[in-house]
Amino acid sequence: MTESKDKSKAADVKTETYSEYEDHLIEYLTSPSTIITKPTEVEIEKHHQVITAINYPRVVDPGWLTRLIEMNLDFDLSVHISPYSVVTTVSLLENELKKQKTDIYALESEGKIVPQALIQQHEDTSALLQLIQEGSEKMFDMSLYIDAKGFTEEDIEKTSKIIRNTMNSLMIVPKIPSYQMLQALKSVLPIAEDELKVTRNITSSAAAACFPFAITSFETHATGILIGFNAINSIPIIIDPFELSNPNILVLGTSGGGKSYAIKLMMMREFMEGVDINVIDPQAEYTDLIKTFNGQIIKIAPGSDSVINPFDLMDQTLDEKKLSLLAFFRVLLGELTEPQRAILDDTIDRTYEEKGITKDPKTWSKEPPILEDLYNEIMPLTRSTKEIIYRPAMAIVNSLKSYAFGPMRFMNQQTRMNLNNRMISFDIRDAPDVGKGTLMFLILEYVYTQMKKSKTRKMLVIDEAWTVLSSGEQSEYILRLVKTCRKFNLSLVMLTQDVEDVLSSRAGRAVLTNTATKFLIKQDTSVLEEVVKQFNLNNAEKRFMKIATTGRALLIAENTRIPIYIQSSPEEHRIITTKPDEIIEMERVELTKPVGKGVYREFDVNLQVHRKSDLTDEQLKQLEVRDFLEVRVKTLTGESDLFLIRNEGEDTAEHFVLQHLILDEIRRYTNKGLLHHTRLPDVTFETPDSRMIAIEVETEVGLKRSLENMEEKLNVMKKYNECFFVVENPTIIQDYKDKFGVMIPRTEVPAKIASYFT
Ligand SMILES: Nc1ncnc2c1ncn2[C@@H]1O[C@H](COP(=O)(O)OP(=O)(O)OP(=O)(O)O)[C@@H](O)[C@H]1O
Ligand SMILES: [Mg+2]
Numbered sequence: 001m002t003e004s005k006d007k008s009k010a011a012d013v014k015t016e017t018y019s020e021y022e023d024h025l026i027e028y029l030t031s032p033s034t035i036i037t038k039p040t041e042v043e044i045e046k047h048h049q050v051i052t053a054i055n056y057p058r059v060v061d062p063g064w065l066t067r068l069i070e071m072n073l074d075f076d077l078s079v080h081i082s083p084y085s086v087v088t089t090v091s092l093l094e095n096e097l098k099k100q101k102t103d104i105y106a107l108e109s110e111g112k113i114v115p116q117a118l119i120q121q122h123e124d125t126s127a128l129l130q131l132i133q134e135g136s137e138k139m140f141d142m143s144l145y146i147d148a149k150g151f152t153e154e155d156i157e158k159t160s161k162i163i164r165n166t167m168n169s170l171m172i173v174p175k176i177p178s179y180q181m182l183q184a185l186k187s188v189l190p191i192a193e194d195e196l197k198v199t200r201n202i203t204s205s206a207a208a209a210c211f212p213f214a215i216t217s218f219e220t221h222a223t224g225i226l227i228g229f230n231a232i233n234s235i236p237i238i239i240d241p242f243e244l245s246n247p248n249i250l251v252l253g254t255s256g257g258g259k260s261y262a263i264k265l266m267m268m269r270e271f272m273e274g275v276d277i278n279v280i281d282p283q284a285e286y287t288d289l290i291k292t293f294n295g296q297i298i299k300i301a302p303g304s305d306s307v308i309n310p311f312d313l314m315d316q317t318l319d320e321k322k323l324s325l326l327a328f329f330r331v332l333l334g335e336l337t338e339p340q341r342a343i344l345d346d347t348i349d350r351t352y353e354e355k356g357i358t359k360d361p362k363t364w365s366k367e368p369p370i371l372e373d374l375y376n377e378i379m380p381l382t383r384s385t386k387e388i389i390y391r392p393a394m395a396i397v398n399s400l401k402s403y404a405f406g407p408m409r410f411m412n413q414q415t416r417m418n419l420n421n422r423m424i425s426f427d428i429r430d431a432p433d434v435g436k437g438t439l440m441f442l443i444l445e446y447v448y449t450q451m452k453k454s455k456t457r458k459m460l461v462i463d464e465a466w467t468v469l470s471s472g473e474q475s476e477y478i479l480r481l482v483k484t485c486r487k488f489n490l491s492l493v494m495l496t497q498d499v500e501d502v503l504s505s506r507a508g509r510a511v512l513t514n515t516a517t518k519f520l521i522k523q524d525t526s527v528l529e530e531v532v533k534q535f536n537l538n539n540a541e542k543r544f545m546k547i548a549t550t551g552r553a554l555l556i557a558e559n560t561r562i563p564i565y566i567q568s569s570p571e572e573h574r575i576i577t578t579k580p581d582e583i584i585e586m587e588r589v590e591l592t593k594p595v596g597k598g599v600y601r602e603f604d605v606n607l608q609v610h611r612k613s614d615l616t617d618e619q620l621k622q623l624e625v626r627d628f629l630e631v632r633v634k635t636l637t638g639e640s641d642l643f644l645i646r647n648e649g650e651d652t653a654e655h656f657v658l659q660h661l662i663l664d665e666i667r668r669y670t671n672k673g674l675l676h677h678t679r680l681p682d683v684t685f686e687t688p689d690s691r692m693i694a695i696e697v698e699t700e701v702g703l704k705r706s707l708e709n710m711e712e713k714l715n716v717m718k719k720y721n722e723c724f725f726v727v728e729n730p731t732i733i734q735d736y737k738d739k740f741g742v743m744i745p746r747t748e749v750p751a752k753i754a755s756y757f758t
Helices: 007-015 018-023 025-030 084-109 116-134 152-170 181-188 204-209 260-273 288-291 316-333 338-353 361-365 371-383 389-404 433-451 466-473 476-488 497-504 505-514 526-536 539-548 568-575 580-591 616-623 653-667 703-718 728-736 746-755
Strands: 002-004 032-037 040-043 046-055 075-083 140-150 172-176 202-203 225-231 236-239 251-253 276-279 297-300 421-427 457-463 492-494 517-519 552-557 560-565 609-610 629-634 640-645 673-675 684-687 692-698 722-729
Touching: 025 316, 032 046, 032 181, 046 152, 046 181, 046 361, 075 722, 084 116, 140 152, 140 204, 140 236, 152 172, 172 552, 202 204, 202 560, 225 260, 225 517, 225 552, 251 260, 251 497, 251 580, 260 276, 260 288, 260 492, 260 517, 260 568, 260 609, 276 433, 288 297, 288 421, 288 568, 316 338, 316 433, 316 466, 316 476, 338 371, 338 389, 371 389, 371 653, 433 457, 433 466, 433 476, 466 492, 466 497, 466 505, 476 492, 476 505, 492 497, 497 505, 497 526, 517 526, 526 539, 539 552, 539 560, 629 653, 640 653, 653 673, 653 684, 653 692, 653 746, 703 722, 703 728, 722 746
Parallel strands: 251 492, 251 517, 276 421, 276 457, 297 421, 457 492, 692 722
Antiparallel strands: 002 032, 032 040, 040 046, 046 140, 046 172, 075 140, 140 202, 225 236, 225 560, 517 552, 552 560, 609 640, 629 640, 673 684, 684 692
């Protein structure tokens, strides 16, 4: 049987009035050109086979249809539920009851055994009647249709079979409605018309249990961000961590599994939702991301401007500060012995007292001591004759030495810290390794005390968090931080590879219980069993963890667990990936995009120089919000033009643009050209016969300054096979040939460069 609706009908407008045509326009536009119906299939581009449910199990659990939804197959599912009026239901049930009673009497009077099923049915019906009369249940008609789809007949046969098997396993009896496929297909369409009417009556609670998204999605919050996608059915997972019992997040997994990646994505998305972000970044791997969002990068390392003095009270009481200092020394010394603790207890008090800081709150605003003061306080104890004193004192003094006089002595000063951004990273990559733990601890304390002051939503991300968390083993201080940050709307986001330590230590377990959201990323086989035990993973989840590739995770939010995959947009990926190969590739791509006059270049906000005439209004806006400056510069043709630039160095705008324009000119011929903003020549490139050429740009007009600048570069320039200067001042070009060799004005640059390639 073939039914055909040809789109060319739309062309028959001659026989139709315009308003008739308009009435049917949607139909014309959306109707398929052919529909082929077969006894058990309909073909509309794809093959379709609709399966109906003709019977259901007697008792179902909430969300029992989820298993159907979760099949990773090509199909649509429709459930029609329509109510009965109470009066009809009651008379229907009463009739049904009468019939059942008569059957039972008949059997009994004949002395036969009444089947259990009949008794059960009778009890069910009378219980239901009672519930309906009480008004606590209503009756509905329900029908369930699944439209299996496939590109070939084999496809569809396979899909349909899997669906029917799954239905059977749920005790739903499937049936393919032969010779009724078209009505069946219409019944699946989202137009709320059940043409097939293969119904079954059910109660309100059974209808509620049919809601098929009960398990895999989370209770939806009005707010929240996209965390990832359900790995089984690709349903987006949107969570608002701040709406859970606590906003803390823990990410556990092996190196390279995608911990930082997942959190970077989350940070960007939360930031867009108005959440303030702070990161403690031991590897300086969040720098690109922070720069993209115009955030603030605070470098803490020898010689940098920012320091935190461990003795700074940071708006805490003296008692609180003492607790935190003891925790600080735990990070510094490892576990404290009893005598060490006693010595610290006593000397810390005295160090503060000498600065006039006592238990009296009025004294807390005085200038606090620094590490050296404590060192001087403990030093005399090392000369004690009592072993119980000089031994622990020696241990403390030895560790403190590097802070008072050694590689960490940059911390031996008063706090200097200026936070003024919604996104801040504390970059401690260049701090000596010995001090990284203590630095992370101090930053955590500092940021925590700062963040306590406001109730707005904020996140503190601690990458490689175990360094600080492990000091929580004996220290109530860290554990209290983890427990209390909820009160200030602060989400602590902790990432760590040290899964074993987290699972086996007291501190780790305390962190686990105070963390509502957990990401279990790929685990080492050595800890997998422990993870399974700790999180009570079932076999399917265990298998998922075992074979999880980069970017896959088991998400645990409160009591819900979902295998997910974490996916970014290409733009997000570009900002956050750390794979060296990809980064080199991206730099290469960037290098080969010249600032040419509309010729080769695709727009990319991350390039530092844009010719204004190449930009659309939209692109201009994008650059404006990123603090690009508009400048007018004379180009290599001698005409002036407008550019938008982001010049972070110390060169003038003109020098900066000119440097880029020269490099572009070189890129007409080769990729082997480079810009330098250091003591090297401004531009260098390699010729086809492997000679290295250096170009120095001197845009200064003043004679004296120009000569000084050029002289400074001359020695480096001479190291190249050939070199020349691009100079603004004509007097120099004329009078200083002997000294500087080849010098040309900018307009001669294109010809000069071309000469190396012909
Ligand atoms: N969801 C993802 N999609 C695409 N690429 C990913 C994803 N997750 C991770 N990657 C890739 O893997 C790289 C390593 O991931 P990431 O830096 O997050 O590892 P990590 O778990 O933090 O490792 P480490 O413990 O060594 O810091 C990323 O730079 C990125 O290129
Ligand atoms: Mg990482």
